[in-house]
Amino acid sequence: MQNGKCLSKLSPFAPLLPSWSAQRPLLLLLAAAPLLGLTACGPASGEPRLIEEWRSTALLEEDFKWNASTAERFRLRRTSGPSQASSVHYETPAGWTELPKNSLRQANFLVNGDEQAECYLTVLPGTGGGLVANINRWRKQMSLEPISDADAMALPRSDFYGGSASRVDFVGTWSGMSGDQSGEGFRLVGLLLVDESASKFLKMVGPASLIGAAIPAFDALAASFHSSESHGAPKESHAEHSHDDDPHDHAAHAGDAKTEQPVATNDGKLSFETPDGWSRAPDRQMREVTFTVGADADQAECYVALLGGTGGGISANMNRWRQQMGAPPLSEAEFQALERIEMFGREGILLEVDGSFSGMAGEAVSDARLYGAVCVLSDRSVFVKMIGPISTLEGQRDAFRSFCESLSFGE
Amino acid sequence: MRTILNRISNFFGSIGLSCVLLIFLALLTWLGTLEQVNSGLYEVQKKYFESFILFHDVGPLAIPLPGAHLVMGLLFVNLLWGGMVKLRNRGSMAGILTTHIGIALLLLAGFVKTAFSDDGHLTFFEGESASFYQSYYRTEIAIIHPTGDGGTAEYLIPQELFVDATGARPTRLISDELPFDLELRLYMPNSMPIPKGPNFEVAVPVIDGVFLRAEAYNKQVEANISGVYLTVVEKSSGARHEGILWGRAAQPLTVEVDDKAWAIDLRKERYPLPFSIELLKFTKEDYPGMTMARTFESDVIVTEGPSSRAVNIRMNEPLRDQGYVLYQSSWGPADAPAGTPLFSTLSVVRNPADQYPLYACIVIAAGLIIHFSRRLVGYIQQQMRTAQ
Numbered sequence: 001m002q003n004g005k006c007l008s009k010l011s012p013f014a015p016l017l018p019s020w021s022a023q024r025p026l027l028l029l030l031a032a033a034p035l036l037g038l039t040a041c042g043p044a045s046g047e048p049r050l051i052e053e054w055r056s057t058a059l060l061e062e063d064f065k066w067n068a069s070t071a072e073r074f075r076l077r078r079t080s081g082p083s084q085a086s087s088v089h090y091e092t093p094a095g096w097t098e099l100p101k102n103s104l105r106q107a108n109f110l111v112n113g114d115e116q117a118e119c120y121l122t123v124l125p126g127t128g129g130g131l132v133a134n135i136n137r138w139r140k141q142m143s144l145e146p147i148s149d150a151d152a153m154a155l156p157r158s159d160f161y162g163g164s165a166s167r168v169d170f171v172g173t174w175s176g177m178s179g180d181q182s183g184e185g186f187r188l189v190g191l192l193l194v195d196e197s198a199s200k201f202l203k204m205v206g207p208a209s210l211i212g213a214a215i216p217a218f219d220a221l222a223a224s225f226h227s228s229e230s231h232g233a234p235k236e237s238h239a240e241h242s243h244d245d246d247p248h249d250h251a252a253h254a255g256d257a258k259t260e261q262p263v264a265t266n267d268g269k270l271s272f273e274t275p276d277g278w279s280r281a282p283d284r285q286m287r288e289v290t291f292t293v294g295a296d297a298d299q300a301e302c303y304v305a306l307l308g309g310t311g312g313g314i315s316a317n318m319n320r321w322r323q324q325m326g327a328p329p330l331s332e333a334e335f336q337a338l339e340r341i342e343m344f345g346r347e348g349i350l351l352e353v354d355g356s357f358s359g360m361a362g363e364a365v366s367d368a369r370l371y372g373a374v375c376v377l378s379d380r381s382v383f384v385k386m387i388g389p390i391s392t393l394e395g396q397r398d399a400f401r402s403f404c405e406s407l408s409f410g411e
Numbered sequence: 412m413r414t415i416l417n418r419i420s421n422f423f424g425s426i427g428l429s430c431v432l433l434i435f436l437a438l439l440t441w442l443g444t445l446e447q448v449n450s451g452l453y454e455v456q457k458k459y460f461e462s463f464i465l466f467h468d469v470g471p472l473a474i475p476l477p478g479a480h481l482v483m484g485l486l487f488v489n490l491l492w493g494g495m496v497k498l499r500n501r502g503s504m505a506g507i508l509t510t511h512i513g514i515a516l517l518l519l520a521g522f523v524k525t526a527f528s529d530d531g532h533l534t535f536f537e538g539e540s541a542s543f544y545q546s547y548y549r550t551e552i553a554i555i556h557p558t559g560d561g562g563t564a565e566y567l568i569p570q571e572l573f574v575d576a577t578g579a580r581p582t583r584l585i586s587d588e589l590p591f592d593l594e595l596r597l598y599m600p601n602s603m604p605i606p607k608g609p610n611f612e613v614a615v616p617v618i619d620g621v622f623l624r625a626e627a628y629n630k631q632v633e634a635n636i637s638g639v640y641l642t643v644v645e646k647s648s649g650a651r652h653e654g655i656l657w658g659r660a661a662q663p664l665t666v667e668v669d670d671k672a673w674a675i676d677l678r679k680e681r682y683p684l685p686f687s688i689e690l691l692k693f694t695k696e697d698y699p700g701m702t703m704a705r706t707f708e709s710d711v712i713v714t715e716g717p718s719s720r721a722v723n724i725r726m727n728e729p730l731r732d733q734g735y736v737l738y739q740s741s742w743g744p745a746d747a748p749a750g751t752p753l754f755s756t757l758s759v760v761r762n763p764a765d766q767y768p769l770y771a772c773i774v775i776a777a778g779l780i781i782h783f784s785r786r787l788v789g790y791i792q793q794q795m796r797t798a799q
Contacts, residue, residue, distance in 0.1 A: 046580075048584070048585045048592070049572045049582065049583065049584050049585070050584075050585060050586065051554070051566050051567075051568055051572075051585065051586035051589065051593075053566065053567040053569070054564065054565070054567070054588070055564070055565055055567065055683070056562065056563075056564045056565075057543075057555075057562070057563050057683075064563075064662065064665070066665045066672055066674070067665050068661070068662035068665065069619070070604075070618070070619040070620070070621050070655070071621075072661065072662060073657075073660045073661055073662045073663075073664065074604040074621065074655075074657060074660055075661050076621065309744070313744075332703075336703075378751070
């Protein structure tokens, strides 16, 4: 462009070279501009900043909910707190003194009437901070060093609130919730049931001798906990009775599967046919019905859950299940290729994945298999998930599929 | 003095500067493309292409580079000075001059878009209408108060005034027209309000049993949900109202100051439209046997004042009105079963220079035609003379 020459006429760098010495200071200045601090100026920190823009809007006063609570504003469901305390049921051990409940203690006791020993239940939404963090918080209260994730996973487990809870038992120096107390020779026994829907923590702490004597009562108390939803739910023994010993069932339903009494849900009664070899397990929160297959370490479980709307989306839930199995997310083509079955008169999508299962509560199963099925209804979605060792689930595919196809809603 | 001015003139009009700037542009394009492996599109756009200066990280080193704004600004000056003002033999170089004008117009279009345009989306269900659209990326705080006739008015705080309020020390926002001041602190670009439980402690304030937890920053900027702690300080009494603002709150924080109600909301930046638009019908057709959309379109009513008209918006057939372009961009909810009401999302772009690139291309094409026609005629004449 200089001297009327256009770019196409020139070798790209030819004119640059002779003039380089003359232009170098300016080009260097250009390159060094960042070093000279030529950055965009923002508002000065520390000084008050002026709100200047104002406009009228097309929004109406009635478009807002004035004085909405924090929970309403953030769509938070308070699963803990006084309102839920009344839904917790338990049997107070003999000799224990029941104390008033509060928002953080849904059950609250003095152990054997001793003011130094207490036991209480806390229910929190979600994972409540997680399993390992809570164990180590308790250990800190007992003046003990934290433990590793692996050690936490290896803790013994106890039945609690319809689930398998991690059990801790520490002896140490009690420093209190705020670190402002001192109790040497204290013992802490606790159960932690961490689940993504809600987590329960049962904790007993006090002088070691007193706590040691109270452990049987603690175990009995733990076994007695259940919520309103599971109050009156059929026990496993009852379920087995209805399966195997009721001649009416056998007469009415020849073949492998048996029709169970419908399960009441918020949206009607859920009916299904239980495949042979499946046993009803105690009800759990967020599940409509739970089954177990096999026994002991090889036991697998299957459950049905209902969620509003699409429950976050079919593919998102499928990929979440795959993530729990250590498998990568499905591509669109893989998702489209998943097997379709009929559920509730609609299309259900079936997932099968093998891998190493690690659940939200820290449970882990190597060489695991997961069967999943999702069916989106008009206003809610049905999720059926079966998880367990491959050795147990080998041969259960047809049973799982039949179970899914047998699901129906009635009044 | 004259020598210095000549040097400056020669520098800004030199072909050497053109080459350096074009190399920088190519370099920025290459580095910006590579950076998208680690950062989202929006952040790369801001860092490399909407900046004057940037630091490109190479291992532990931060190498300073001119941003595309600086490079293109200088290129415009270079083109204007060297390619037009200082161009000699303009008569014979008319084609080149025209081409340079076209390129300058293209650069000008980029400047106008950067300086004066905004874009966002408008999402609504059938039967709903809207007279504003909102940004995908930018946030704002709106202080809303009823005007007494059922309507509302807003004071707006752009994100530049609060995104740096990340520390515990509050940033104070004031206005003579408001009966209170605002103090903002602990701004989090991506956050989640969490109920505080008894079994864990948090380092941030807990307000009404809820605290704001910082989440990992998502490189897809539009997926982040910002949040900030807010204190409303009454000017008359000094009374303080604590609260949390969160980008996806269902309702704004409301306070009463001097017997007047105020709502305060952290939200995506909103831009008014000069017309209202109502979604009459949204239609989606899937590929046979699949849930993948083959085509989707929105039938809308555009109302401005007393007049209204029906418009069909579909892929590649946007609505253009008063400098605004509304494209059919998406729909939802994803995985919705048959029969579920769907919402339609229209991408909205307000760009005064919307048509400039077209004009620029026409000018450039005309310039090249003029230039090469002259060259062709000259060549033919020379050949004819040689033949004679």
